[in-house]
Amino acid sequence: xNLRELAQHLGLSKTTVSRALNGxxxxxxETRLRVLEAARRFNYTPNVSAKRLxxxxxxxxxxxxxxxxxxxxxxxxxxxxxxxxxxxxxCGRDLYVNATFDGEEAGYRRLAxxxxxxxxxxxxxxxxDLRIRLLSHLGLQTVTCGRTAGSLIYPHLDIDHEDxxxxxxxxxxxxxxxxIALVTGPADLSASEQRMVGWHAALGRHxxxxxxxxFAAGPATEGHGYRAxxxxxxxxxxxxAFVCASMFLASGCCRAIGDCGLTIGRxxxxxxxxxxxxIVRPEAFEPALTTTFSSxxxxxxxxxxxxxxLVGGADxxxxxxxxAVDLIFRDSAQAPPRR
Amino acid sequence: xNLRELAQHLGLSKTTVSRALNGxxxxxxETRLRVLEAARRFNYTPNVSAKRLxxxxxxxxxxxxxxxxxxxxxxxxxxxxxxxxxxxxxCGRDLYVNATFDGEEAGYRRLAxxxxxxxxxxxxxxxxDLRIRLLSHLGLQTVTCGRTAGSLIYPHLDIDHEDxxxxxxxxxxxxxxxxIALVTGPADLSASEQRMVGWHAALGRHxxxxxxxxFAAGPATEGHGYRAxxxxxxxxxxxxAFVCASMFLASGCCRAIGDCGLTIGRxxxxxxxxxxxxIVRPEAFEPALTTTFSSxxxxxxxxxxxxxxLVGGADxxxxxxxxAVDLIFRDSAQAPPRR
DNA sequence: AAAACTATCCGAACCGGTTTGGAAGATATG
DNA sequence: CATATCTTCCAAACCGGTTCGGATAGTTTT
Numbered sequence: 003x004n005l006r007e008l009a010q011h012l013g014l015s016k017t018t019v020s021r022a023l024n025g026x027x028x029x030x031x032e033t034r035l036r037v038l039e040a041a042r043r044f045n046y047t048p049n050v051s052a053k054r055l056x057x058x059x060x061x062x063x064x065x066x067x068x069x070x071x072x073x074x075x076x077x078x079x080x081x082x083x084x085x086x087x088x089x090x091x092x093c094g095r096d097l098y099v100n101a102t103f104d105g106e107e108a109g110y111r112r113l114a115x116x117x118x119x120x121x122x123x124x125x126x127x128x129x130x131d132l133r134i135r136l137l138s139h140l141g142l143q144t145v146t147c148g149r150t151a152g153s154l155i156y157p158h159l160d161i162d163h164e165d166x167x168x169x170x171x172x173x174x175x176x177x178x179x180x181x182i183a184l185v186t187g188p189a190d191l192s193a194s195e196q197r198m199v200g201w202h203a204a205l206g207r208h209x210x211x212x213x214x215x216x217f218a219a220g221p222a223t224e225g226h227g228y229r230a231x232x233x234x235x236x237x238x239x240x241x242x243a244f245v246c247a248s249m250f251l252a253s254g255c256c257r258a259i260g261d262c263g264l265t266i267g268r269x270x271x272x273x274x275x276x277x278x279x280x281i282v283r284p285e286a287f288e289p290a291l292t293t294t295f296s297s298x299x300x301x302x303x304x305x306x307x308x309x310x311x312l313v314g315g316a317d318x319x320x321x322x323x324x325x326a327v328d329l330i331f332r333d334s335a336q337a338p339p340r341r
Numbered sequence: 342x343n344l345r346e347l348a349q350h351l352g353l354s355k356t357t358v359s360r361a362l363n364g365x366x367x368x369x370x371e372t373r374l375r376v377l378e379a380a381r382r383f384n385y386t387p388n389v390s391a392k393r394l395x396x397x398x399x400x401x402x403x404x405x406x407x408x409x410x411x412x413x414x415x416x417x418x419x420x421x422x423x424x425x426x427x428x429x430x431x432c433g434r435d436l437y438v439n440a441t442f443d444g445e446e447a448g449y450r451r452l453a454x455x456x457x458x459x460x461x462x463x464x465x466x467x468x469x470d471l472r473i474r475l476l477s478h479l480g481l482q483t484v485t486c487g488r489t490a491g492s493l494i495y496p497h498l499d500i501d502h503e504d505x506x507x508x509x510x511x512x513x514x515x516x517x518x519x520x521i522a523l524v525t526g527p528a529d530l531s532a533s534e535q536r537m538v539g540w541h542a543a544l545g546r547h548x549x550x551x552x553x554x555x556f557a558a559g560p561a562t563e564g565h566g567y568r569a570x571x572x573x574x575x576x577x578x579x580x581x582a583f584v585c586a587s588m589f590l591a592s593g594c595c596r597a598i599g600d601c602g603l604t605i606g607r608x609x610x611x612x613x614x615x616x617x618x619x620i621v622r623p624e625a626f627e628p629a630l631t632t633t634f635s636s637x638x639x640x641x642x643x644x645x646x647x648x649x650x651l652v653g654g655a656d657x658x659x660x661x662x663x664x665a666v667d668l669i670f671r672d673s674a675q676a677p678p679r680r
Numbered sequence: 681a682a683a684a685c686t687a688t689c690c691g692a693a694c695c696g697g698t699t700t701g702g703a704a705g706a707t708a709t710g
Numbered sequence: 711c712a713t714a715t716c717t718t719c720c721a722a723a724c725c726g727g728t729t730c731g732g733a734t735a736g737t738t739t740t
Binding site for chain 2 (some may be wrong): 687688689691692694695696697698
Binding site (some may be wrong): 045046062076 | 357384385386387388389390391393394399401406415416418419422423424427428429435436437438439440448454455456457560562563564589592596599600620621622632677
């Protein structure tokens with residue numbers, strides 16, 4: 003059942019039917035109801051390809067996965083993607099996932115030329131992210147999850163990692179901890195840099211030293227969390243508290259603490275950032291982890307909404323948000339043991 | 342730059358240019374080269390929407406994520422998706438990811454009516470998976486990763502989980518283990534059932550009992566691996582060996598073994614299935630894990646190729662594959678301690 | 681030399697929507 | 711009553727490709 007057939011059935015023109023379905027005002031209300039009723043009865047759904055060709059909009063958002071990298075094995079990214087797909091669906095768009103095998107840039111170029119997507123979505127922003135400039139140069143509209151310090155203005159949603167770490171560190175410092183380590187993801191990620199800034203700021207405010215050795219960046223995996231924590235615990239001045247940038251890092255961190263014969267909460271305090279993944283819940287830890295929380299899935303959903311707004315003609319300058327994190331008190335952050 | 346403009350530049354008709362680009366025979370070889378050269382020079386890329394409308398093919402594969410479920414937080418699924426996206430790209434197709442919020446079925450119906458995808462791709466098949474029947478009823482071609490026992494014939498790629506577990510159990514039985522547990526993912530998954538069949542078969546061949554208590558299905562997470570292992574180790578007849586269906590289950594399993602004061606390899610043997618994720622490498626375990634291996638990313642890539650072949654008119658009956666797993670010997674499977 | 685191919689190219693129709701520029705009739709205005 | 715305006719609808723053009731059914735010129739067959 004296509005538009006022409008539907009129009010014939012109704013004794014109307016394609017024009018009128020199209021307008022009735024798309025909510026234009028110049029169609030009689032009674033006629034509109036007849037059209038809507040018929041469309042429902044015949045199970046009419048507009049052909050997406052035709053619609054796209056006619057409107058010039060592709061009706062899709064794009065995400066490019068860097069081919070060789072392990073980004074996709076990152077469950078946090080996966081969860082973000084799920085939110086994105088959910089949000090795109092709610093906005094009536096498709097989510098187009100592209101894994102480029104011939105380099106990310108070539109992928110973007112092809113997408114731009116083929117007009118395959120309306121908006122590109124970027125995540126895991128780097129401190130200096132060349133992709134943003136490239137996309138703006140290619141004329142592809144962009145929404146990012148994360149932000150960089152650069153001068154370009156682009157719609158973005160970010161989580162206030164800096165404030166999250168700052169509050170976590172201040173909580174720990176307030177409890178009496180003097181040596182507080184930060185275990186975070188890859189150093190070239192903008193989020194990692196933000197966390198370091200927050201860590202520095204909070205330590206500075208409490209008159210504590212932010213020694214370089216207390217900052218461990220690396221892959222956001224259990225393995226790195228374990229190795230980094232282990233290395234720190236056997237150092238001359240081991241920390242009494244750890245702030246971990248993800249639940250996976252925290253898993254490794256906790257395992258290392260246990261392996262060293264120490265008890266979380268009593269001997270060593272831990273605060274982790276929780277992205278809200280169902281597979282690593284802070285309550286499942288022993289003891290339950292104190293966390294900073296922000297749902298990455300919800301963020302993905304919102305990014306899709308921002309992208310839809312951008313296509314809808316909203317002013318890009320109005321489409322940026324930075325979300326505060328929730329600090330959730332559980333049992334893994336306690337006063338340090340008397341020395 | 343579109344086809345008409347390109348044709349004008351060359352002094353040819355749209356027809357000829359289109360045919361030259363698409364490799365039809367009725368165009369002079371010299372002309373074809375001229376066209377190809379010009380297309381490259383002007384950076385011409387066909388508009389995907391127009392192409393789709395004209396051919397009736399959408400040029401896209403679809404994957405539906407069940408909205409509410411935690412499937413997406415599953416890194417194995419994420420890795421599969423990455424392979425799928427990669428393979429789709431290589432075949433010149435798009436991959437659309439749909440997260441339905443109004444029920445999976447409604448999502449499929451909409452996709453079918455709108456002719457939005459050429460092939461639907463299903464993963465994580467259930468023992469009785471209604472989706473296959475629904476899709477065939479909707480006239481949507483389907484390729485699955487995994488297979489069920491049902492009577493319907495559909496193109497699929499599956500990993501021989503049954504044989505993987507069988508060989509793992511036989512290895513352990515050969516080493517002298519008498520009580521071998523199986524820790525696997527959700528019980529309603531077809532893969533879990535296959536694993537149970539392999540476990541039963543191998544135990545039976547060695548005259549060992551497959552007690553129900555030694556089989557623990559649940560979410561494929563570290564947490565379930567931990568809890569299941571812990572519960573088994575404190576039972577009256579604790580197993581001396583564990584077969585884990587995923588590296589995450591194995592992580593929890595190993596943690597539980599350590600927490601019980603036991604040593605992997607010496608006291609308890611462990612064999613896990615490794616999907617080839619970069620974030621959980623068997624070599625990173627202490628000791629390195631003996632595994633059955635099959636790259637889920639490569640599987641995704643191949644599924645995309647099968648889907649492309651299906652669109653290309655290949656006989657669906659020829660498009661099924663079951664991949665053997667590799668058994669890789671490391672250090673976590675040893676002879677059991679003398680009692 | 682007429683008939684039958686072959687190789688190469690083109691015009692026009694088509695895919696299924698959206699959108700422009702009226703047109704007809706009803707209603708309001710002067 | 712003539713004119714302006716509003717409401718409601720439609721025919722046709724358009725988006726950018728693919729493809730059917732010739733058309734032309736050159737080559738081979740009889």
